[in-house]
Amino acid sequence: MLHNCEDLIFLFNSLFEQTENTVLIGNGAEPLYCPADDSCSVNRIIFTRDYFASALHEIAHWCIAGKERRKYVDYGYWYYPEGRDQEQQKSFEQIEAKPQALESIFAQSAHSTFIPSLDNLSGETSLDSKSFEKAIAAQVQYFRAHGLPQRAEVFNQKLLSFYKEKP
Numbered sequence: 001m002l003h004n005c006e007d008l009i010f011l012f013n014s015l016f017e018q019t020e021n022t023v024l025i026g027n028g029a030e031p032l033y034c035p036a037d038d039s040c041s042v043n044r045i046i047f048t049r050d051y052f053a054s055a056l057h058e059i060a061h062w063c064i065a066g067k068e069r070r071k072y073v074d075y076g077y078w079y080y081p082e083g084r085d086q087e088q089q090k091s092f093e094q095i096e097a098k099p100q101a102l103e104s105i106f107a108q109s110a111h112s113t114f115i116p117s118l119d120n121l122s123g124e125t126s127l128d129s130k131s132f133e134k135a136i137a138a139q140v141q142y143f144r145a146h147g148l149p150q151r152a153e154v155f156n157q158k159l160l161s162f163y164k165e166k167p
Contacts, residue, residue: 003052003112011158012059017042020151022070024059026050031058033065033074043070052112053103060102063152093118093132101139102152109159 005026012024021042028046031054035043045062048054061075069075077095100116107114116133148156 003110005047005050005052005055007162008052008055008059011162012045012155015154015158016151022062024055026055033058033062033070035071035073052110053107053115056106056110056112057099057103057117059155060099060106060152063102063149063155064098093135097132097135097139100136101143102148104136104140105143105148105152105156106159109156110163 009024009026016022021036023042023044025044025046027050028048030046031048032046033044034040034046045058047058062070065075069077096117100114104114104116116136118132143152147153
């Protein structure tokens with residue numbers, strides 16, 4: 001199945017441009033969330049190049065971020081670049097389990113492949129790198145049992161509807 005980022009942009013924007021004043025934009029050099037400001041009247045979720053997984057991942061972050069967090073560039077979170085030490089990597093993995101769990105659910109709904117990302121190729125990983133995958137799986141189970149955040153549920157339903165019609 002062809003996974004076209006233009007489809008994700010259309011689906012996301014059709015749901016959230018009017019209701020949340022938020023648009024999905026591709027072809028970014030790096031992923032970035034930018035709230036509306038004096039230079040642009042809409043919130044922007046920018047994903048890397050034309051990578052389907054990057055789009056799903058950035059949407060997942062947005063779906064988790066609360067109203068206050070969405071007022072800040074990249075939701076006001078710190079980000080240690082690649083090359084994190086073990087302590088920094090452990091913090092990264094704790095924060096990333098939820099969005100990567102949502103990304104996994106979105107990928108499944110779109111009949112796409114999900115690959116967990118430690119995002120630290122030149123640095124240290126946790127003592128047990130499988131623990132991150134287990135944390136993601138546990139969070140997926142939690143979401144399946146207790147429901148997705150509201151915006152994530154709306155987007156996931158749109159994915160399910162759109163991709164069930166695809167060959």
